[in-house]
Amino acid sequence: NRDHDAATAKTTLAKCLDVFGENVSVDLIFGAPSQSISEWLGDLTFVIDQGVNHVSSYQLTVERGTKLARQVNSSQVSLPDSHQAAEMYLEAVQLLKSRGLERYEISNFGRIGYECQHNIGYWSGGQYLGLGPGAHSRLGVGSDRRSLINHPSPEIWHTQVTRKGHGTAKEVVLDLKTVLGELIVTGLRRSEGIISSDWDNLCQRKILFVDFVKYLNNQTRPTGTNTAGFRMGQGQLEGLLWSDRQLKISRHHLSIADHIILNVYSHFLDFVSQL
Amino acid sequence: DANQGVQAQTVSNFYQAFANNLEIIPVINKIDLPNADPEGVREQLFTLFEIEPDKCFLVSAKLGTGVLQLLDAVVEHVPPPPSNSRESPLQIFLFDSWFDKYKGAVNMVQINQGILTESCQIVSCKTNKEYGIKDMGLLTPEQEEFPALYPGQVGYITCNMKTAKEAVIGDTFYLKNNPQPPLMEIEACKPMLFAGIYPLNPSEYKDLRGAIEKLCLNDASVSVSNESSPALGSGWRLGFLGVLHMEVFSQRLEQEYNAEVILTNPSVPYKLVIKGEKNIKELGRIKMVQNPSDWPENVKVEKFMEPMVSATIITPADYLSPLLELCNERRGEQISIVNIDQTRLSMQYKFPLNEIATDFFDALKALSSGYASFDYEDAGYEESNLVKLEVKLNGDTVEELSSIVHASKAVSKGKMIVSRLVEELPRQQFAIAIQATIGKKILARGDLKALRKDVTAKCYGGDISRKMKLLKFQAEGKKRMRSIGNVSISKDTFVNILSNKR
16 A cells, blocks of 8 residues: 555665665565565665665564455455565575674664664663654653653644644653563664663663573573573573673574563563562 | 153163162153153053053143142052151151252251151251251141141251251251161262362452352252362362263353353272282272372272263164264173164163263264263273373473373374364474373374564554553463473463363
């Protein structure tokens, strides 16, 4: 249901590179109907050849109520199966790496120095202000951390902004579990994971990173350390690595981050309940 | 029943009455129904029990036809109760009881000797508890109060018994300070099969306990003992007199108490004969085992025995073939087969109890379009080839999924459990090897591949709130998981595999 086609995308990309030069990023979706792996890699290659320094890439999500959802449900279009989707993702990571674009977040690849600073803000407990209809904000830290959501309807948002000077529909003060939970959910998607200072600053040192790490140490057998000096998780925490300064998911396990993040969050809840 | 004719229950009731030398009056009821065939039933009664056709009473209880004549016959043919002396010390026999919400246990008694009045203080032989009489009288058939009951009379009494367990059927009561010997040795009724019962939500444990207690107030024949399963939490092992008993009980729980329960397959009590002096000292010479976790190592056992039943199946000839197959499948041994009339046969079979304790009755009915009937009786224990089937995940045993089976059924059951697990277990970072084993021998095996990729979407701004919501929900679900080694199993998986298919 896009309002552009491949040709338009290409010419637009060319224009952007012209105007913005090195600071251009392209979003590419894989797992589209009838998309083959070779087609996918071909598209990636084309984009890299144009000289972009940053690529964001995720799997197509079929949203309820859309035309695509109806087409999928009635088998009018066929999507690649999970095996093929996994292939597409892993091949993409390989290809981009070989061309100098490092994966620094599950879905984000860039040459060194070209990582997206805006997005890193989301993933390191930073504050962000959402301005348009439906936009989300996170303001404050620790016990003052608030979530704000703007009216999703453009008309209502517009009216309210005119009258009150802001478009906020809902404002909630978040509890510490949620505040740190959000850091876990986003931070573990980064290749470098969560840094202890981000954690401690975000919660105003009310729940120390090192204490959580100590708790994790007790969940694994004593001998689990890798060559880089990180403790290695086992069983449910297999794929998780940590030290006193950092908590991350290993490169090889990033593609099943959702599974590991859930396990880490469960452990975090147990840890908090013991405090 | 003029419509259905002789059923398996008819046969077993007849033989029991006969064995106890009771006077039998044959009655053919429901002659008002359009399909009634009293002549045909008379023929069956003669063939099976040598009852003279002209001795049968044709009756319609619904319309009242023939009832007067029947009552006269009862008065004439049924011998009177023994009449002992009124002066003898009071002895009362309790033969039935039901539970009234307000009055407590209402007991049906027969006075054996002596006179019962409202001022009597009576004591139970069995429980030694003392009671005062609150109400007493005769059933006419309504409860009608009478101030005194005499030897031979049958009436009701209420005496503030708060629970049904206090009214032991077969008990004898005497006057306080004048103890009398019991009129009958009472054997607690033996449960024929067991089922595990657990609350679907562990938070409803207390409610379920209350519901079970209330139902048992009314039914003292259900045996109850505590049990717990790491998978399903705390629950009970209930013993029932039969499959129907169990089904009625659980339906009442659902309908009358809104209880949501998990019923695990009934298990029968096995008898193990222990060998070796040291083992016998430790376990006793005979060990009864109901729970797979109590199963001792094979080396300690000289003989495995399972409970058997002798069964009567009556069926129209049309369905004989599928029923024979069913009986065969359930390790039945045919004892006899007889034509009872032009169209129907009666078969006597011997079955292991655990083969008929679950869905045999349903299968029988299904294969015979409902026309076959079935009844069974305890037939002691016989030696059998029993094994403990275990389930392992990556080498770790899942205790909750262990079961005791006959060696001939082990492979098929093992395969079934393995394939269910492959379907139901969530994938994890590593592959999971699922095995069904007996001791060291692997009977069935399945493999669950490791997760390859599960992240699909981007994660900025507004996505984060959504993700947190989902995560919180999933974390709740994880709390209901159990870990076997490194593998997580959700409670739903256990429920799906363990529970009765109904």
